Structures are given as C-alpha cells and as structure tokens.
Amino acid sequence: MAADPYAIDAAFYDAIHGDGGDDLDFWLPLVAEHGGPVLEVGAGTGRIALPLARAGHAVTALDPSPAMLAIARQRAGAEGLAVTFLDGRLPGAELPPAAFATVILPNDVFLACASEGEQAAALRAASTLLAPRGRLALDVAGPGHWLDPDDNGEPILAWSGDVGGERLEVWHVRHDDLATQTRRLRIRYQVTGASGQVRQTGSEHLLRYVTLPELASMLDAAGLRVLDTWGDYLLRALTNASERLIVTAELVEGAPGRRVAT
The missing domain is CATH 2.20.25.110 (S-adenosyl-L-methionine-dependent methyltransferases)
Known part of the structure; x- marks a missing residue:
C-alpha cells in the first residue's frame, strides 16, 4: 500500500482552511445549475463535498489520502450526510462510467498530477465518468500566481x-x-x-502548473469542449494578472479520446 501523501497535512487542514472559502460561492451555484450526481476529485476533509451534500446533491468524494478521508467521514457522520467516500485518484479509481452529471477538481487539485502525462490521463479518466453532456470544472493557479x-x-x-x-x-x-x-x-x-x-x-x-492553451488542448484530447474561462470566483475575465484559472468544459459525445468501458 502506498504511503499517504497528505497524512501530515490532514491534521492541520481544517484549522487552516476552515469550513468555508471564497470558492464555495462558485462551486455551489455551478453544481446547482448542472445537477448531480457530482464527483469531487481531491475532496480532502470535505470542505466542498459536505456543503454540496447539505444542498441535497448526491456526492462522491475521491481523495488519495486516507487521513483526509477519515476526517471527512467523521464530519459527514456527525451531520448525518450521505456522502460516498473513496480512497483513490484519477486515473485508477473504481468508479462507474458515465455516472456523473458534474465532475469538479477544485483548488489546485489538478496540479497534484505532477507531469503532463498524468494530467492528460486524469482528464481522460474524468471524461469517461461523465454522463452525456456532463460538465467538468477545474480551478488552478492563474497567470498572476505563476x-x-x-x-x-x-x-x-x-x-x-x-x-x-x-x-x-x-x-x-x-x-x-x-x-x-x-x-x-x-x-x-x-x-x-x-x-x-x-x-x-x-x-x-x-x-x-498549466497554461490555458495547454489545458484546453488536454481537454479537447479527452473529448471535452471548453465552455467558459474565468480569472476568479466572481466570474471576472481571465487576464495576465488573474490569481485563478477556472475552466468549465462539456463532454462531447463521440469525440476522439472518449472511451467508456462496457
């Protein structure tokens, strides 16, 4: 069994990040618009997954850290929230194909795929999990935080x-x-x-780290069409000074790169 990459961080995560965050006001409306079931990749201790579940969405929370997930499970149990927690990463996690209306990768989670090949593979895997016309959204460091x-x-x-x-x-x-x-x-x-x-x-x-052109190319190769790009959680335009790079994309049925196991 691989060592937990965030075992030490888990003990401090909630103290640093708290229960909220500026991005919650982005993720909650986005998922409300596109619906569930929703998969959060890199769910950590449940900072976003639990509010989504409170809002009534069917949530699957994926994370490679058993320590993080243990905290998330405890928090969900204390509130009686029905969240499916899964230890793993993309690609490799055992998840049903075409099962999710929305897949989200918040707060630099995508950057933890530490090579271009890993990042491309993660997006290909995510595309197979999306239902027809499903949406993927991710949030990474922008040009102003290069x-x-x-x-x-x-x-x-x-x-x-x-x-x-x-x-x-x-x-x-x-x-x-x-x-x-x-x-x-x-x-x-x-x-x-x-x-x-x-x-x-x-x-x-x-x-x-990734640039928008590079990210758009990876999404296209995975069968995902870029819909919107923003530079912050208030949906302002992306500029060279933007601290965030937020992208939403839609699954294109029949596009090259779309491979759903049967």
Whole structure:
C-alpha cells in the first residue's frame, strides 16, 4: 500500500482552511445549475463535498489520502450526510462510467498530477465518468500566481493563527522550475505551546502548473469542449494578472479520446 501523501497535512487542514472559502460561492451555484450526481476529485476533509451534500446533491468524494478521508467521514457522520467516500485518484479509481452529471477538481487539485502525462490521463479518466453532456470544472493557479524561481529557497509564512490554545505557523519553501513547469513545495508546520515549547513537522509535494492553451488542448484530447474561462470566483475575465484559472468544459459525445468501458 502506498504511503499517504497528505497524512501530515490532514491534521492541520481544517484549522487552516476552515469550513468555508471564497470558492464555495462558485462551486455551489455551478453544481446547482448542472445537477448531480457530482464527483469531487481531491475532496480532502470535505470542505466542498459536505456543503454540496447539505444542498441535497448526491456526492462522491475521491481523495488519495486516507487521513483526509477519515476526517471527512467523521464530519459527514456527525451531520448525518450521505456522502460516498473513496480512497483513490484519477486515473485508477473504481468508479462507474458515465455516472456523473458534474465532475469538479477544485483548488489546485489538478496540479497534484505532477507531469503532463498524468494530467492528460486524469482528464481522460474524468471524461469517461461523465454522463452525456456532463460538465467538468477545474480551478488552478492563474497567470498572476505563476511559478517564480526568484523566490526559490526562501521561507514564506503562508498562514498563522491560534489553534486549540497553541500557536500554529505554516511555512512554505518553494523550488520552481520553469522548464518543467513544476513546483516542489516543502511545508513546515510549527506549533508553539502555551509553555513555549515548539514542535515541528512537515510534508513535501510536487505540483505541475498549466497554461490555458495547454489545458484546453488536454481537454479537447479527452473529448471535452471548453465552455467558459474565468480569472476568479466572481466570474471576472481571465487576464495576465488573474490569481485563478477556472475552466468549465462539456463532454462531447463521440469525440476522439472518449472511451467508456462496457
């Protein structure tokens, strides 16, 4: 069994991200418009999956981290929410073909596919899971948050706050490679207790950034037609300064790349 890539991050995720987020006001209306069943890829601790379930949608939450899913299951159980949780990633997850009206990949989840080949394979797999005229939506870092090798190796305080009577600081150290469009991200969690004792732990992740033309080409190869692009969760136009790159696409029946197992 592969090691849990987010076992350490799971313990701090909800403290950092909370129950909400600016993107919820994007995802909830989008799924309401296109309907369910909905598959969330990279569901984590349920920050988006649980509000979708509260809104009455049939939700399947996919994530490669058993630690994250354990928290999500506990939260859903406490509220009596019927969410299907599945440990896995795309491609490779055992999911029924053509079963979902909407597939979403929020908040840089797609970048965790750490090579161009992995990203293309994930989109091909997602296309097989969509029902006829189903919609896929994904949200990644935009042009305004592109890779920046000038900051390589510099510790950046990404988040700080009080958690359970202790002080938590989250430090990021990045190594960006423009040639491969990748970021190796080292995260250090530093907890200072009431007595002043400091505990540290950390994780490391490899992300691959994408441009809109590259992403559009991958979607087309997977049998998905780009419908809309935006630069933020308020649906403003994508520009070179946009912090987000949000894309929605529709399944094109019979298009090259569409392969549904029977």
